Amino acid sequence: MLRCEKTTFTREELLALSSGKPEHCFGPHYAQPGHNPSLKTAPEQCLMHDRIVQLDHTGGPWGYGLVVSEKDLAPDHWYFPCHFKDDPVLAGSLMAEGCVQLMQFFMLDLGLQTHTQDATFQPVHGMSQIVRCRGQVIPSDPMLTYCMEVREIGLDPVPYALADIDILLGDRIVVDFRNLGVQLVEKGSSFRLTQKWFDQNSDRPALRSLQSHNPNPNPAPRTPHPAPIANDQQLWEFALGDVAKCMGPDYEVYANRPVQRNPNRDLQLLSRVQSFSGTRRQFEKPMRIVGEYDVPADAWYFRDNTHPSQMPYSVLMEIALQPCGFISAYSGAMFHYPDLDLHYRNLNGNGTLLADPDLCGKTIVSEITLKSTVASGNTVIQTHDFALYADGEKFYVGDTVFGYFTDEALANQVGLDGGKLVAPEVAGFPENRVIRWNLADFSESWFQAPANRPHQRLATRQLNLLDELHIAPDGGTSRKGYVYGVRMVDPEDWFFPCHFHQDPVMPGSLGVEAILQAMQGFALQQGLADRFQNPRFGWVQERTAWKYRGQILRETRQMQLEIHVTNVQEHLDQTVVTANASLWRDDLRIYEITDLRISLREAAA
Incomplete structure (x- = not known):
């Protein structure tokens, strides 16, 4: 979930929620471009709060939260003459609306919306509220106070919260509202939380404490360990908050300055750092960390991928590389130039798959070695080795280079290319040799799996990273296939606020994922899935290398890529497509990927 350090909020900040801009109320890390456009509070005329004067996430008698707000009253406010003529009183329905608005504010503050894609606020169906009115509110009354005590918060099966609210004039309670329930429901879903569901699930796993703001709603069970050197709260600080609260007081020099961050929200793929060995700021000898990532069984990347248990290769890369970012910062590398604001970038690396385990609901252990650090000319370059384990088995290894710039x-x-503009080869193909696919429309056939072949399609939503594919089946350097892809870059694309806070760039791993999407399109267009009864895409246990010399930025106009298929091999149990690829920021070639592979094989029955 998300965390906002503020405990009071102005009317202007509350109005930002009315316009669907939570980042203007809680902070930039609350932005959700393209997600949940309907999660807004009431428009200004119906806004029943002028300020939040207290927000305590662990307050109230149940320890789930306490929120206190104030609403200024005046005789000329629109609602008094409407209810009633010659006997103006504030309608009880408007005061009840204020209770719902306060609950909506609290749910957005917690970040419950990060567990939905396109949701609306809904009541808990069949849940009876108890409303006791103990007085009326008239035009001469100066101010209402709402005091909400949260009784329960949950994420499963949908995000929800329950609360009791008192509405006060001065010290006198005028409305006592009990048993308010609000849930976040995806549009198009027929499921609704009901009173019957609560009655039948008395042992439901409500969130007992929100102090940690764990971003993973379904962490895998794990064996108890000694206290980690960085827990989920400290990693949140590293990603979005006060870096010194994660890295130590020396890092207070970076307060109110741009500083290296790890990815956040949907791209935060490190749950804790269990151990560190070595001596910080002594770079002559290696340093090592052991990290862990709890893989949610219902993660967005499983939902959006072509198979519900296939982790995208880009996510695997991030799970390996994000602990490298942590050890770089923890090592103190940026203190080579403490007066400079430095950017942290991946330069190159390679990864080799040793096995293909089912990672759904597992805890992935990462072992990272920081091997070398070289500082020169306001630049720091570091090399790392990485290894990932699941259930004690090593399944992904490699090395990588990062730098501070x-x-x-x-x-x-x-x-x-040394500044030269080397164009993709697509321009040289005659139109009659190129097959065009529109990837901006999910109703197209390549997103619709055939009957009884549910995984024979391209990935959707956040994993759909291209707008068009141009396929030349007999093109490319090996004459075995060529694919060109393009995406028009939107500065509001979902990944920019996730990677990184204060320094938004598209992750290189998502560029690799876009290339894999193009390769999958080639495989489907060429009919490589036809030999299987129920085909699915998968990994191949081989080595892949990447090199980055630039980034996709918010101001980038378009991302282009091309792949040259070097081999298509049919094995007894799978078909493997191998390719080399490049990616462009506008007209500048910035990525080079070699020996990238995808496979098609039978899905398990």
């Missing part, structure tokens, strides 16, 4: 260095990047 100044604004000037990044502004002067020349890409992979």
Whole structure:
């Protein structure tokens, strides 16, 4: 979930929720571009709160939260003459609306919306409220106070919250509202929480404490460990909050400055760092950490992928690389140049799959070694080894290089070709040799799996990273296939606020994922799935290498890519497509990927 450090809020900040801009109320990390456009509070005329004067996430008699707000009253407010003529009183329905608005505010503050894609606020169906009115509110009354005590918060099967609210004039309670229930329900879903569901699930796993704001709603069970050196709360601080609260007081020099961050929200793929060995800021000898990531069984990347248990390769890369970012920061590398605001970037790496385990609901253990650190000319370069384990089995290994760079260095990047503009080869193909696919429309056939073949399609939503594919079946350097892909970059794309706070760039791993999407399109277009009864895409246990010399930024106009298929091999149990690829930021080639592979094989019955 999300965390906002503020405990009071102004009317202007509350109005930002009315317009669907939670980032203007709670902070930039609450932005959800393209997600949950209907999760808004009431418009200004119906807003029943002028300020939040107290927010305590662990307050109230149940320890789930306490929220206190104030509403200014005046005789000329619109609702008094409407109810009633010659006998103006504030309608009880409007005061009840204020209770719902306060609950909506609290749910958005917690970040419950990060567990939905396109939801609406809904009441808990069949749940009876008890409303006791103990006085009337008239035009001469100066102010109403709402005091909400949260009774329960849950995420399963949908996000919800229950609360009791008192409405006061001065010290006198005028309305006593009990048993308010609000849930977040995806549009198009027929499921609703009901009173019957609560009656039948008295042992439901409500969230007992929100102090940690754990971003993973379904963490896998794990064996108890000694206290980690960085828990989920400290990693939240590293991603979005006060870096010193994660890394130590030396890092207070970076308060109110841009500083290295780890990814957040949908791209936060590190749950804790269990151990560190070595000596910080002594770079002559290696340093090591052990991290863990609890894989949610219902993660967005399983939902959006072509198979519900297949982790995307980009997510696997991030699980391996994010602990590298942690150890770089923890090592103190940025203190080589403490007066400079440095950006942290991945330069190159390679990864080898040793096995293909089912990772759904598992805890992935990462072992990272920081091998070398070189500082020169306002730049720091570090090399790392990584290994990932699931159920004690090593399944992914590799090495990678990261660097710290100044604004000037990044502004002067020349890409992979020394500043020359080397165009994709698609322009050289005659129109009659190119097959075009529109990936901006999910109703197209390549997103619709055939009957009894549910995984024979392309990924959707957040994993759909291209707008068009141009396929030349006999093109490419090996004459075995060529694919061109393009995406028009939107500065509001979902991944920018996730990667990174204060320094938004598209993750290189998602560029790799876009290339894999293009390869999957080629495989489907070529009919490579036809030999299987129930085909699915999967990983291949081989080595892949990547090189980055630039980033996709918010101001980028378009991302282009091309793949050159180097081999298509039919094995007894799978068909493997191998390709080399490049990716462009506008007209500058910035990524190069070699020996990237996808497989098609039978899905388990």
